[in-house]
Amino acid sequence: MTANLQIVMKRREFTVLGLILVLMVIFSLSTEKFMSVSNLSNLLLQLSGVAISAIGMTMVIITGGIDVSVGSILGMASVVAGKLLMAGSSFVIVVLSAIATGFGIGILNGIIISYGNVPPIIVTLGMMSMMRALMFQVLGGRWVSGIPPDIRIIGLGKWLGIPLSMWITAVLVILFSYFLSSRPTGRAIYAIGNNPEAARVSGVNLARTILIVYSLTGLLVGFAGLIYVARTGIVQTNTGSGFELEVIAAVMLGGTSVFGGKGTVIGSLLGAVLVGIIKNGMVLMNVPALSEGLVIGVLILISVMIDLIRSRGESL
Amino acid sequence: MKNIGSHIVENRVLFLLVLFLILFGVFAFSVKGFFTYYNLTNMTQYGVELGLLALAEMLVILSGGAGIDLSVGSMLTIVAMIIGVLIGRAGFNPSLAILIGLISGSAMGYANGFLVAYPKIPPFIVTLASLYVYKSLAMIISVDPRFGPNPMPVSNFPETFYFIGQHRIGGLPFQVLFIFIPVVLILMFLMNRTVLGRHLYGVGSNETAAIFSGINVKKIRVIVYTLSGLLSALAGWVITSRIASARPDIGTGYELQAITIAVLGGVSIKGGEGTAGGVVLSIAIITMLYNGMQLAGIHQIWQLGSLGLVLVGSVLLNQILYNRRKF
Amino acid sequence: MDAILECRGIEKSFGGVHALKKVNFSLHPGEVHALVGENGAGKSTLIKIISGALSQDRGEIFYLEKPVIIGSPRKAQDIGISTVYQEPLIYRELSVLENIFLGREIKTRMGNIDWTEEEKKARSLFESLQIAPHFIKQPMRDLSVGLQQLALIAKALVYEAKVIIFDEPTAILTEHETERLFEIIQKLKERKVGIIYISHRLEEIFRIADRVTIMRDGEVVGEHLVGDINRSKIVELMAGRLLVEEINHLGKKGEKPILTVKNLTRKGRYYDIHFDVYPGEILGFSGLVGSGRTDIAQTLFGLIKPDNGEIVYQGKTISFSSPEEAMANGIAYLPEDRKVQGLFHILSTSFNISVTVLKEISSRMGIVHNSQEKELGKKFVKELAIKAPSLDSKVYSLSGGNQQKVVLAKWLGVNPQILMLDEPTRGVDVTSKSEIHHMIASLAEKGIAVIIISSELPEILKLADRVIVMHEGHITGVFEDQDITSENLVRAATGERMLKTKGSSIEEKNL
Ligand SMILES: Nc1ncnc2c1ncn2[C@@H]1O[C@H](COP(=O)(O)OP(=O)(O)OP(=O)(O)O)[C@@H](O)[C@H]1O
Ligand SMILES: [Mg+2]
Numbered sequence A: 001m002t003a004n005l006q007i008v009m010k011r012r013e014f015t016v017l018g019l020i021l022v023l024m025v026i027f028s029l030s031t032e033k034f035m036s037v038s039n040l041s042n043l044l045l046q047l048s049g050v051a052i053s054a055i056g057m058t059m060v061i062i063t064g065g066i067d068v069s070v071g072s073i074l075g076m077a078s079v080v081a082g083k084l085l086m087a088g089s090s091f092v093i094v095v096l097s098a099i100a101t102g103f104g105i106g107i108l109n110g111i112i113i114s115y116g117n118v119p120p121i122i123v124t125l126g127m128m129s130m131m132r133a134l135m136f137q138v139l140g141g142r143w144v145s146g147i148p149p150d151i152r153i154i155g156l157g158k159w160l161g162i163p164l165s166m167w168i169t170a171v172l173v174i175l176f177s178y179f180l181s182s183r184p185t186g187r188a189i190y191a192i193g194n195n196p197e198a199a200r201v202s203g204v205n206l207a208r209t210i211l212i213v214y215s216l217t218g219l220l221v222g223f224a225g226l227i228y229v230a231r232t233g234i235v236q237t238n239t240g241s242g243f244e245l246e247v248i249a250a251v252m253l254g255g256t257s258v259f260g261g262k263g264t265v266i267g268s269l270l271g272a273v274l275v276g277i278i279k280n281g282m283v284l285m286n287v288p289a290l291s292e293g294l295v296i297g298v299l300i301l302i303s304v305m306i307d308l309i310r311s312r313g314e315s316l
Numbered sequence B: 001m002k003n004i005g006s007h008i009v010e011n012r013v014l015f016l017l018v019l020f021l022i023l024f025g026v027f028a029f030s031v032k033g034f035f036t037y038y039n040l041t042n043m044t045q046y047g048v049e050l051g052l053l054a055l056a057e058m059l060v061i062l063s064g065g066a067g068i069d070l071s072v073g074s075m076l077t078i079v080a081m082i083i084g085v086l087i088g089r090a091g092f093n094p095s096l097a098i099l100i101g102l103i104s105g106s107a108m109g110y111a112n113g114f115l116v117a118y119p120k121i122p123p124f125i126v127t128l129a130s131l132y133v134y135k136s137l138a139m140i141i142s143v144d145p146r147f148g149p150n151p152m153p154v155s156n157f158p159e160t161f162y163f164i165g166q167h168r169i170g171g172l173p174f175q176v177l178f179i180f181i182p183v184v185l186i187l188m189f190l191m192n193r194t195v196l197g198r199h200l201y202g203v204g205s206n207e208t209a210a211i212f213s214g215i216n217v218k219k220i221r222v223i224v225y226t227l228s229g230l231l232s233a234l235a236g237w238v239i240t241s242r243i244a245s246a247r248p249d250i251g252t253g254y255e256l257q258a259i260t261i262a263v264l265g266g267v268s269i270k271g272g273e274g275t276a277g278g279v280v281l282s283i284a285i286i287t288m289l290y291n292g293m294q295l296a297g298i299h300q301i302w303q304l305g306s307l308g309l310v311l312v313g314s315v316l317l318n319q320i321l322y323n324r325r326k327f
Numbered sequence C: 001m002d003a004i005l006e007c008r009g010i011e012k013s014f015g016g017v018h019a020l021k022k023v024n025f026s027l028h029p030g031e032v033h034a035l036v037g038e039n040g041a042g043k044s045t046l047i048k049i050i051s052g053a054l055s056q057d058r059g060e061i062f063y064l065e066k067p068v069i070i071g072s073p074r075k076a077q078d079i080g081i082s083t084v085y086q087e088p089l090i091y092r093e094l095s096v097l098e099n100i101f102l103g104r105e106i107k108t109r110m111g112n113i114d115w116t117e118e119e120k121k122a123r124s125l126f127e128s129l130q131i132a133p134h135f136i137k138q139p140m141r142d143l144s145v146g147l148q149q150l151a152l153i154a155k156a157l158v159y160e161a162k163v164i165i166f167d168e169p170t171a172i173l174t175e176h177e178t179e180r181l182f183e184i185i186q187k188l189k190e191r192k193v194g195i196i197y198i199s200h201r202l203e204e205i206f207r208i209a210d211r212v213t214i215m216r217d218g219e220v221v222g223e224h225l226v227g228d229i230n231r232s233k234i235v236e237l238m239a240g241r242l243l244v245e246e247i248n249h250l251g252k253k254g255e256k257p258i259l260t261v262k263n264l265t266r267k268g269r270y271y272d273i274h275f276d277v278y279p280g281e282i283l284g285f286s287g288l289v290g291s292g293r294t295d296i297a298q299t300l301f302g303l304i305k306p307d308n309g310e311i312v313y314q315g316k317t318i319s320f321s322s323p324e325e326a327m328a329n330g331i332a333y334l335p336e337d338r339k340v341q342g343l344f345h346i347l348s349t350s351f352n353i354s355v356t357v358l359k360e361i362s363s364r365m366g367i368v369h370n371s372q373e374k375e376l377g378k379k380f381v382k383e384l385a386i387k388a389p390s391l392d393s394k395v396y397s398l399s400g401g402n403q404q405k406v407v408l409a410k411w412l413g414v415n416p417q418i419l420m421l422d423e424p425t426r427g428v429d430v431t432s433k434s435e436i437h438h439m440i441a442s443l444a445e446k447g448i449a450v451i452i453i454s455s456e457l458p459e460i461l462k463l464a465d466r467v468i469v470m471h472e473g474h475i476t477g478v479f480e481d482q483d484i485t486s487e488n489l490v491r492a493a494t495g496e497r498m499l500k501t502k503g504s505s506i507e508e509k510n511l
Helices: A002-010 A012-030 A037-062 A070-086 A091-114 A120-139 A149-156 A164-182 A184-194 A196-201 A206-232 A243-253 A265-284 A289-315 B004-010 B012-030 B037-042 B045-062 B072-089 B094-117 B123-142 B159-166 B174-193 B195-205 B207-212 B217-243 B254-264 B276-295 B301-326 C043-050 C073-079 C096-101 C115-128 C145-158 C175-190 C202-208 C231-239 C293-300 C323-328 C338-342 C349-357 C370-383 C400-412 C430-445 C457-463 C486-493 C505-510
Strands: C005-014 C017-027 C032-037 C058-063 C066-068 C081-084 C163-167 C194-198 C211-216 C219-225 C259-266 C270-277 C282-287 C308-313 C316-318 C331-334 C418-422 C449-453 C466-471 C474-480
Touching: A012 A265, A012 A289, A037 A070, A037 A164, A037 A184, A037 A206, A037 A243, A037 A265, A070 A091, A070 A120, A070 A206, A070 A243, A091 A120, A091 A149, A091 A206, A120 B254, A120 B301, A149 A164, A149 A206, A164 A184, A164 A206, A164 A265, A184 A196, A184 A206, A196 A206, A196 C073, A243 A265, A243 A289, A243 B123, A265 A289, A289 B123, B012 B276, B012 B301, B045 B072, B045 B174, B045 B195, B045 B217, B045 B254, B045 B276, B072 B094, B072 B123, B072 B217, B072 B254, B094 B123, B094 B217, B159 B174, B159 B217, B174 B195, B174 B217, B174 B276, B195 B207, B195 B217, B195 C349, B207 B217, B207 C338, B254 B276, B254 B301, B276 B301, C005 C043, C017 C032, C017 C043, C017 C194, C017 C219, C032 C043, C032 C202, C032 C231, C043 C163, C043 C194, C073 C081, C081 C145, C096 C115, C096 C145, C115 C145, C145 C175, C175 C194, C175 C202, C194 C202, C202 C231, C211 C231, C219 C231, C231 C430, C259 C293, C270 C293, C270 C474, C282 C293, C282 C430, C282 C457, C282 C486, C293 C331, C293 C418, C293 C449, C323 C331, C331 C400, C338 C400, C349 C370, C349 C400, C370 C400, C400 C430, C430 C449, C430 C457, C449 C457, C457 C486, C466 C486, C474 C486
Parallel strands: C032 C194, C032 C211, C081 C163, C163 C194, C282 C449, C282 C466, C331 C418, C418 C449
Antiparallel strands: C005 C017, C005 C058, C058 C066, C211 C219, C259 C270, C259 C308, C308 C316, C466 C474
16 A cells, blocks of 8 residues: 555655645735635636547547647637627527637648648647638738636636536546546557557557547547637737747647657646646736736746756656 | 559659649740749749748748747747847848847747757647747737737838849849858758768668667757758748838748648658759749739638648548559 | 468569569468568568558458458458567556557446456456456556557457567567467467467477467568478578677787676666776676666666765766766666667668767768768668668658667767666578678777666576676675586576675675
8 A cells, every 4th residue: 555655655746736735835925815705716817728638638648659740729719619609699599619620720730640640740830830820811910809708607607616627627627537548549559659569569559549539539638729819819820829839838748758658647637736726826917917927938947947856856 | 574664653752743733834835924934933922931830830840849839930929030130120130130030030939949849849838838928029020019909010111121122133032042042952962872861861861770879869850850940940031021011910820821831842740851953843833833823813711722722632542543553 | 180271372572672572371260370581571560460560562461261351440340460579558647448449348227348358358358367466456667668568458358359460579679578478378278269479489380389470571482380490590591691600709808897886776776886887898887677787787877866975087087967977977778779879760760870870970060071971881781781761761660670780870989988788689580680680799809898687587598608697676696607507597587696706896896
């Protein structure tokens, strides 16, 4: 039992969890607002988009790939949702269309990567640029704002005091953890990341698995786009730019290896929470906007360093 | 047995060359004002800054270990601001300010390289963190206390400062002749003919084997990221001189474009594969594409879109042809 | 009995390389059919075709008397042809259990993976092979290569293979593991499985094979029952000429040791190591894989830091902190794992050969002389008979043995004071091996101190002037002259302390 406990404690997830707790203590001691219900639920709301997208990104990175188009997928899904809402479409149609947009782009990524045999970085970089241009075209360079309030239920609605979006995130995290640990397709994702040649030889359908991974990522990000619209009520041409970096950072902070083959959805969730808390704490502690990047950057580095020091101690 | 066709699909540089010629032909015939001496020479200046960043990205990606430098845009910005503030607000001699700018760019690159090589933090994380940090520092520097707490651009430079970015020789922009071309030649020489170049390819293709072969992997990593900082700094200087202003948001979004161009140029994201020639061709293609589209009156945002299209389309086409040939 | 598998007139080319020419090959149930030939003869290519990893340009394959198009590895496994490849195909981060079942999971009614059922099946499989299955939940990367290979054999059995192909399985195994593999092969034969067995160690062929097919330059040049042929005949067919195998021990070592190791300890790896190395001698390190030999070599090469102890090199106490430093001081080390530690796969043959000697073939400013680089490459391609279409060929396209020769070339060019060779001839064919042995001997003759680590007893017996045997991190024997016998080496390697060599400083301290 103690041996098991030690294994758990050595995991990356544990370090991240520890860091989260430490930061929470620091922030709540230094500002009263941090622990307030409204701030916490705001925090959860903000990080749910990153967390949901990170689920997809985790799978992508486990296969040894990368998806830098998630920011533009989020943007595109937001544009679709925003436009439809402005046109007075019904709630269901808006939700379905936003998700379908993400899914569609994801499928396109997946097809070119798996069947066209083009490296993921190329496909998703290209997709990102094309989607940005398309967004501009659709929006005509203008904003969409004044979005009707009924969509905001996803963003502002609560159940047992916790935002709906967080419930959805929790369900998705559980679902995908189960998928990745217990379903043959889930395990095939790890197999591909470990050794694609071996996976091919043992009969894993590489193309299909990769297609699934990128399409699911698109779908999840589409959903995150919906949450974004619901939360902010605004869509611009640059909505979601830089989002991809935040998602990848969350996944990598959560212990998924860039070289593929290992990683967990829980880890990525924790990574997303860590990034979210850092950003949130910064605002509350009145760090001047100009230095915000400075503090975020340094904190990211420190959190990785702590983990490195911990894992080095064990290997010596 | 091997015909020209199969050479073209196997060799990325040749493939890009063909792509370049086709695009050139299309624009020359269909876009008015494209095929003039003035335009052809003039447009080259627009490829310099992004080109330098793409070359920086090439070096870093080539060195393997999931190498990537997300901070090139931020380093460009901060160097632009340093030069701008030193000259425009502190009244430094331009040469001195430029020198300080280039040194600080290299130092920031060195910091990235150090963090990647010694504590072995993944490059993505390091350079993402420094993207935030350097950008934030650039904004902090740009604040002019005389005019309140907000970031401000600098645009009062002495006439001499504009020389590098606005002069021409025989129609060719100064920065192309005296910065870009020399940089490319030096890099080509470095990569093809020197021990350092061999070591770079070695480290990129198999880090462990490189260690076992007595290559100082850490040193190579540090050098590569430092060079990336230096090249970004050069770009920061050139752009400030060209647009006659140093702005704290100037390099935003450049990093992904630079990576895109490097990758289009045939640099493998896995490391160890890629050539300066390929990247230069890729820069030429993109610069020409931007120019042709602008002359054709297509909105600027579609430059970005077309960049994506060319990237995916060309590689996909390359793959399809390659597979077709096999069977 | 009828053949389970028969290949007729198989042809295969890679660009300009004609790798297989009209190859015929057959296999009976319960038979071990050995496939031998020089490096690059086409053995791996043939079995890749049989296992569906490649498809032939021409020719037919009959399986259970019916013509089949294999097409993919998946199909091959589905119809009962499994392969244990030259480079083991494993998922490092996944458990042994998953490595066995991935792609063919046992599922519950819900479609989830049924871990309990899989575990039960795996356990009974391992037990039927008489192996205690305590390791099945560990990640594959924690296992020794030998166990990894056993896991892959178990995987083949899960697929109910009728044909199992082994491509140089013993190249990475210890003697002990090899014995265990032979026992398992015996069991497989009893189950009427047909086995194709590729190896460069001819003595193994005589132990376990029933038939042997000999290939040369992509052609079958002979097929014999093992009882009807002898070793020298096989070698002659393979090489097209006779082979001189004797190596004389040199023994012409210098007076003073060039290197003295005292009291060296690194916890968990090796303990209290003492030995001397003399210029001009060949010092063998024998013992099981994992006995600490590689760790000691890597310590001398600056890759591992010892906890305590002293290394005196050319009269000075040293402690190198990197291979770069060790090399600058004349110490070279050829690593054991060519794939991970030795080769730059996507780079050219000439790059791989010259990378260790760039300093010598470049100007003071660090500019490489291309012509010298090319010359160096040409020289080694000729001396080691490296089969590569050109110096620009990427290393991954070479056959396994030729890749090993490239790694060797890379270190032979260095001209060090001390040359450490860790499993230098793994996967190299008999004729080339013999040539390499002669080269090693001539290096020693030039006054270089050669340390050779090898798990192949014959190699040590043939080359070494002196042998140090290790067991679990301790030196258990030091032998010289007529004491170097396989019996002594094996006894010491299994842990029996046999430090009785006269006049050695090691003796007094260790006894
Ligand atoms: N993918 C490839 N591309 C080009 N040539 C190849 C490729 N694979 C094999 N060859 C060539 O085909 C020939 C036969 O190679 P093969 O791997 O079958 O040899 P082998 O008999 O298994 O040798 P070894 O004992 O060294 O493993 C060699 O000349 C090799 O260089
Ligand atoms: Mg072979």
